[in-house]
Structures are given as structure tokens and as C-alpha cells.
Amino acid sequence: MTTQNLRSMKRHQSGTIAAVTASGELGRRIRDMGLVPGTTITIQGRAPLKDPVALRVMGFTLTLRNNEADYIQVEVDN
């Protein structure tokens, strides 16, 4: 188990969210969509220009920009 930034995760890699450090509007938006500590995510893919990133969260697909993914730390399954 290693903690790494969401941005640096590879396609099809899974993990559990350890911390969300975003505050304000972005933080609220991220949490509303279920990205809170303890949630399991899988990287589903990236847009043609490698940004935004699409994740699988609790059975649905969510998209985030890379610079927003920077606020999310994930404990990655190896």
C-alpha cells in the first residue's frame, strides 16, 4: 500500500481515497460526488488530450481535470 496522487495513477489502477485537501467550491463539488476518504476508485481512462481523467466511483463514472485530481491522495492497491 502506497499513497500517491490521483493525477499520477495509471489507467485501470485502483485505490482508496486517503485524503481530499481541496477546500471551498472545488472541495464541496468533489465531496458531493462521493469522493470522500474511504471511497474506492478505479481510473477508467483519460480524454484524448490526457486530461480530464475519468474515474469509476461507487458504480458510476466521474470526470476531473488533472489539476483538480492533484488535491486527492489515494492509497493504491498494488
Next chain:
Amino acid sequence: MDASGSQAALNQGPFAQTTIALAGNPNCGKTTLFNALTGARQHVGNYPGVTVEKKTGSYTLENHRLHLVDLPGTYSLTAYSLEEVVARDFIVKERPALVVNIVDATNLERNLYLTLQFMEMGVPVCMALNMMDVAAAKGIEIDVARLANLLGIAIVPTVARRGEGKESLMQAALDAVRQAGADGRRPLEITYGPDIDPVLKQMSAHIAAHRFLTADHRPEWVALKFLENDEQLRCQGEMADPDVVAELDAMMAPLARHLKQTLDTYPEAVIADYRYGYIRSLMAKGVLRQTADHSRLEISDRLDQVLAHRFVGPLLMLAVIWGLYQFTFAVSETPVALLEGVFGWLGSLVDGHLADGLLKSLLLSGIIDGVGGVLGFVPLILFMFLGIAFLEDSGYLARVAFMLDRVFRIFGLHGSSVMAFIVSGGIAGGCAVPGVMASRTLKSPKERLATLLTVPFMNCGAKLPVFALLVGAFFAAHQALMMFLITLVSWAGALLVARLLRSTVISGPPTPFVMELPPYRWPTFRGLAIHTWERTWQYIRKAGTVILAISVVLWAIMTFPRLPAEVAQDYAHQRAAITDSQASDMAATLAQVDFHEAEAALRHSLAGRMGTALEGLSRWAGFDWRTNIALVGGFAAKEVVISTLGTAYSLGEVDPEASTSLADRLSRAPGWRPLTAICLILFVMFYSPCFVSVVCIAREAGSWRWGAFSILFNTVFAFGVAVLVYQAGTLLGL
């Protein structure tokens, strides 16, 4: 919320009206359920003061008319977006007897997050657990009775697409309204943890003691929203009693400090964590069971592997837009020709039965040509909207936003700007008015402003007939290709101008892009039909009212003032002289005189004078005075460009034979060549939005300054582009 009020409503005997709000996450099937419940008994309007669409309808059960209101789809009830504020305000101010919360069974955990927030508000809730069929197919088993018991609300499984469960849902809703009236509200008690709970309790007591905002809200909810740093409620609080706000702040300050120091977090984050914690505990109590292999790729994901693929995705996206054009033009060809035939027949009927004069001229040139020109394109618009509705309802448009966000960001916009652009006609055939309104989903004022100022550059349904006409007249062999190029050019223009605006008049940092990619779904026939019909009907209504009035007004300014008597007499003398001469080419010469008289009359009219006055300037872009008149009319509504050109040319022509289409006339008219058509297309694409759009822009941007800006800036920009192309093209000998 007002239990006694809802009870009173139920007691008013047969057909007493009870208001029920339908709420849920975006893509949970809420609109499908609403359509299944209300059928055609729908009314579409706006929430007061804002431009969020409000759909209402009714459902009759046991002599009760249930008044259903479709709230905008939201993930949460913060004051984050306008939709959330609208949904929240409706519940607080209109006090529906019940909220029917539509929950996507395939996505239970995230959907329950909204459910919890309704229950925190203390409003009676009944749940429709929708898409049970999809959940079953995915191997998701939900213990409905257990979940209902744990939450303390009625839950009805539904499959909205097939209308399954709607009767039991409405019965359960009515029962829940009665029960809420009988034993009062029953707010959910959940814990937000050892840090928050004591402060929340202390604040609630303080709020209750001072009756602070308690006329509309539960004290616990006010306290919770203050801890969540809710801007809207805070503003209301400041107006109601600033002292209490200061006291509440004092109670919260140590908590916020403590959380920051020990956990590096915020009260609102902890509250969200505990809400999700509560939901996970529900799941752990045996509510949810996943029987199928979790790692199995769903159909939607497999589709995305191709449709959102790095290389294949964008190519397919272009192919889809291209296909939409092929479909629209191929399918609408026959009905368009049929309608043209009908109006041609009407014209010849009037022509044959009425004596020459003002009335005949009004009917032929003002009404039949004007309205016929616009209505003739209804099939085109109908099929275009059908195609767009299909892409929207199937979930593909969200993929377009996902794939294009990186590109949009370069131009200072947002992935969600795509929706506003597409609604405005990014895939040709929308309307800038709803497009400007769609920009409301953008939170950042700067990206929103840039979006709503540039969406009018898109090819709306009203410009489409103008383009179709010109393309048909001058590029008949390459219609689809030309329309495709026109779309690309309008996008390029809009994006470059957006970049220009974002780096000059509206500069600033970007906003979050947190968006759901809904699973692909096969759109329902009813959904597509309602969607398509609403938009097409808007277009027809505009044609029947505004366009008719404008056609008549334009006919008037093109007819009056009439030629001075002595000039008219001069033409009469000429005619008499020709008739007397009995020359062999008498008919042709007579016609020539008529043509000159008609042209002189139009030039003499108010519109002719305006057009002629502008000709000195517009000649640089290749536009003559007739085109100028049409473009001035286009400010009222873009489709008027066609009807005005039609009127202008049929007035100036020898034989107003209605069956000759305007496209034919233009391609034969002197001064017209492909380059002129291209310049006119470019000018119509970029110049001032129609006045309805301008009014919307001014309202959405919050200032008439921006409305005026869009008229002036766009017209100058369009003229610049047209002049550049015309002059360059002329130099190259085109």
C-alpha cells in the same frame, strides 16, 4: 413541510390540489418518470426570476389532483449551483406536501446523499427506487423493505422507462402526504461525529431560542448549513439578525480551528464524510448485495473504450456530427419539397383569384412568401432536433464535453460550455436563447460570460434555413460538405473570440470540472418525442406570431412610401406607348418596364432608402441594398433574412410565380456569385444576435452593457470577416 397545510389541502374534497415535488440526481430517470406520470398534461415555464426550466404536470388519484413539479436535477442541496438554489428555494418557499426523491438503483450510495439532505431539511420524503431492471441486470440486489425501514420512509421500486410502478408510487405518495399530516414531520437523526455534534446542538438551541430564520427552516438545518458555510443562508441570516450570525460564528470558530489543527480539514468536509459514512453503514446492514463479478466491464464502459478512445473517439465524434447532417438532409428532403409545393399552390391560388393591388401584394409577398419560407424548413429543424435529442438522451453529449474540455480550456472556457454551444447550434439547429440560458450551469461568472457572449455565433435553427438556401442555390453539388464546413467555421470563430474576450475584457482563473459521465442508454421514444416536439413547436410558434408580424411590417416598409404619382404615371405612359407600338417583342418590353417600376418602388420605400444608404459601406463585403434590407430584418429574427430576401426579390421580379423557389431566383440574380454567398453566410453567422437573444444576454450577464456589447462587437466583427473574405476572394478572381 407545513403538515397542517397539506392536510387541509387533502380535506378540501374532490380534486383538492396537493403539490408534490419530483427531485433527484441528474440522469436518475427523473424526467422519464415525470413524462410517464403526466403524459401530455405538462406545462413548461420558468422558476420566478430565473431561467431554470420548470416543468409541471398533474396526476389524478382517488379524486385528488396531484400537482407534480419536476425540480432541476442536483447532486446536493448546497448553494453551489443555480439548480440547487432553485430546488431548495422551491421546497422552502412553495412548501410541497411531499418530495418524491427519484433514486437510481444502480447508483444507490451517491443518490442517497441527496436523499439524506432532503431528510435533514425535515420535508416529508417518499422514494422511487428507479432503474430496478438495470440494477438487476448488473447483479445489484437491494433489500427495499430494509432500506425503507432504516430510513423511515416509503420506497417504491420503479422502472420509469416502461412506466412500471408509477401507480404504486403515486399511491405511496398520497399515503405519505396523509401520514405527514397525521403524525407530523419526522426528521432523520444522524451523527456528524464527536467534533461536530456538540457544536451543532449548541447552535441549534441558540437558533431556536432567538427564532433565527425558523419561520422557514428547522433550527438544526440552519445550524448545519452555517457549519457548511452556506452562502445563501448566511446572507439571509445577515439580513434577519447580524448579532445572531456573529454569535453563531463565535460558536463555530473553535471547532474550525480544532479541525484545521488536528485533521487539516473543514467542518463541511467532516459533515460530508459522516453523511457518506451513514450511507455506508446502511449498505453494510444488508441493504445492498452485489452478486455479479465486480470487475466485469459493463456495456457502457466497453462502449467508452471505443467512443471515448484517444484516437478513435474524436474521429467518431466528427463522424457522428457528419452523420447527423446526412440523416437530417436525407430524411427531410421530401417533406420540405412537399411544403414548398403547398405554399407555391397557395400563392398561385391567391394570384389567380385576386385582382392586382395592395391586398394581393400583402398576401403574396408579405404573408405567404414570408411565413411559407420559414415554415418550409420545419421538417429540417424537426429531424435535426430529433438527432440532437437522441445524442443528448443517450449520454453521448457528456462524452463530447469530456473529450473537448482540454480544448475548451485553451480558449478560457469550460467543458460544460459545450452544452451551451451545442444547444445554441454547435451541432447546427439549436437556438441561442436556450443556449444563453444553458450557460447558467457554469458557476464561474467569467467563463459563463465568455460562453454566453460567444454562443450566438453558433448555427441556430434560424440561421440554418438561410445557410441551406444559399448553399442550395450556389453549392448544390456539395450541400452536406458545405454545411459541415459552416459548422466548423462557426466553432472556430466562437472559440477564438472567446479566447480574445477571456484575455481582455473578462480575464480570470478557471473553474472546477467535476462531471458525471452517465451510462449510455437507449433513449425512450416518448422522451425523444417530447423533447423534439417542444423545440420544434417553439420554432413554429415563433414563425406563426413574431415572424408573421415582422413579415407584414417589412412588407409595409418595403411598400411605403409608394412612388410619387408623376413617376407612376410616367411608367404608365411608357406602357401605353409600347402597347400602341404593337411591336413583336411587346410582352418582353412590357415586362421590362414592370420590373423597372417595381425596383424603383422598392428603392423609393423606407427599406430601400435604408438599404441604399448602407450600400456604400456594405459594398466592401459584396452586399447590395436588397441584402442590406434582409440583414436589418434579421436582427428581429435570423430566419427573417430569408423571408425578406424572398419578398425583396418577388417584388422586384416580372412574374411573381410562386412556384419558383427563392434559391432559383438568387442563383439567377445579377451580382450574386458563390463568393457573395460565402460572405453573406459568414456575416449572418457572426453578426448581432437576434433581439430575443440580446435581451437574454443582457439579463444573464446582469447588465444591458453586455447586450449592447454583443450587438456592436458582433456586427463589427462579422463585417470585418466578410470584407476580408470578399476582398481577398475578388483579388483571387473568385
